[in-house]
Amino acid sequence: MNWNDKNIFITGVGGFAGSYLAEELLNQGANVFGLVRRRADGTKPKNLIDHGIQNDVTALEGDLTNITSLANALDESEPDYIFHLAAQSFVPRSFENSAETQIINCIGTSNLLEASRVKDTDAKIVFAGSSEEYGLVISSENQYESATKEYGTIFPKPETIPELPIKETNPLRPMSPYAVSKVYGDHLMQNYYHSYGLDTTVSRAFNHEGAGRGLMFVTSVVTNQIMKLKFGEIENITIGNLNAFRDWSHVKDIVQGYMTLATKGKSGEVYNQGSMRTNSVLSYILLGLEEAGWNIESAETFKGEKKISNPTESDNSSVYGVNFEKTVVDRMLLEGELEYTLSDQGINLETDKGQVKIQFNPDRFRPAEVPILFSNTEKIQKIGATIQHSLKDIVKDQLNFYLKKDNRQ
């Protein structure tokens, strides 16, 4: 695909993924326009400055909640492609202020589609849906039993268990106001294609990380703390639920996926984007520590229980019928041989540099959790998308980012 001189309009251009996408498109010769909220001090979004593209992106002042500003942005950018990435994207914040999330993510998406319809744009619209839409994915008979105890019989027993890896045809069982808002946007995109012929395609990206990832997301929470530990700025690591499994990709791979969807994604269709790996939050911490120079000999709870030797040893066994890169603790957590609860209080790691403590913080646990995300991405692979980065590549990029003192918080 030749992006040279194509007009691109990105909502969320100043966000984490938006700024990587803008940089890549500019490198390929596109004219990039971005929706940017007015700032009292006149400064540009930090992510654009960090990527050195603050003067290359044409900033169009506006806001998703203001449909007139969206209509103006469409007039000014005359887009060939629209990437709708802007959102309130932090799951815990959506529990604290649900209405804010729905206004930005639902009404904002509705406004963009309405403006596009009224302006009769023939631009291709790629929407950033989310793997969070799948929410509660059933991984075993036992988990189905405990899910029905916790949430009641809100959905029929799946015909096939485990429902993993997750395909686009998996049921959507959103577990947070954020996830609900993304289901709304996802369905509205499909509806505008079927009702009005708007050229929409939905990406359901699984978690994506890298240098500059917002500090509140778990991979940043972890790598920021590891570098602080390394420089003696803190004494232990504080974390929430480390049993959770996520399918972490490098943001650069997901950005390539967005571009593939723009050019080759079918209108009205939905595509997963992910790494086809799943790893625990605990593994992210352990691998991060190892990359930063600690050699981890064993892990046991503060109470001296659940001791695991060489927890980062790589495990090549197949889980859910798939072989992927994981650690021995990942395998044990996945197979139900191990689980950490709040009553364990934390984990002591014995390392070649002395003990490292991982302390559980009850405030970091969510009212409802998505226990596991693990993608099947065969559909997007068929149109050419690939994953180039390993989990360690992501960890390294994030550690390097926090090597710089100014980035640590």
Ligand SMILES: Nc1nc2c(ncn2[C@@H]2O[C@H](COP(=O)(O)OP(=O)(O)O[C@H]3O[C@H](CO)[C@@H](O)[C@H](O)[C@@H]3O)[C@@H](O)[C@H]2O)c(=O)[nH]1
């Ligand atoms: N943020 C955070 N999460 C923690 C912590 N401790 C444990 N976790 C667990 O780490 C997991 C990942 O949390 P986040 O990094 O906040 O991401 P997310 O909720 O999975 O959502 C991200 O990915 C989605 C795609 O799947 C995106 O749609 C969403 O916007 C966001 O980027 C969750 O299970 C969370 O409970 C902590 O201290 N902070």
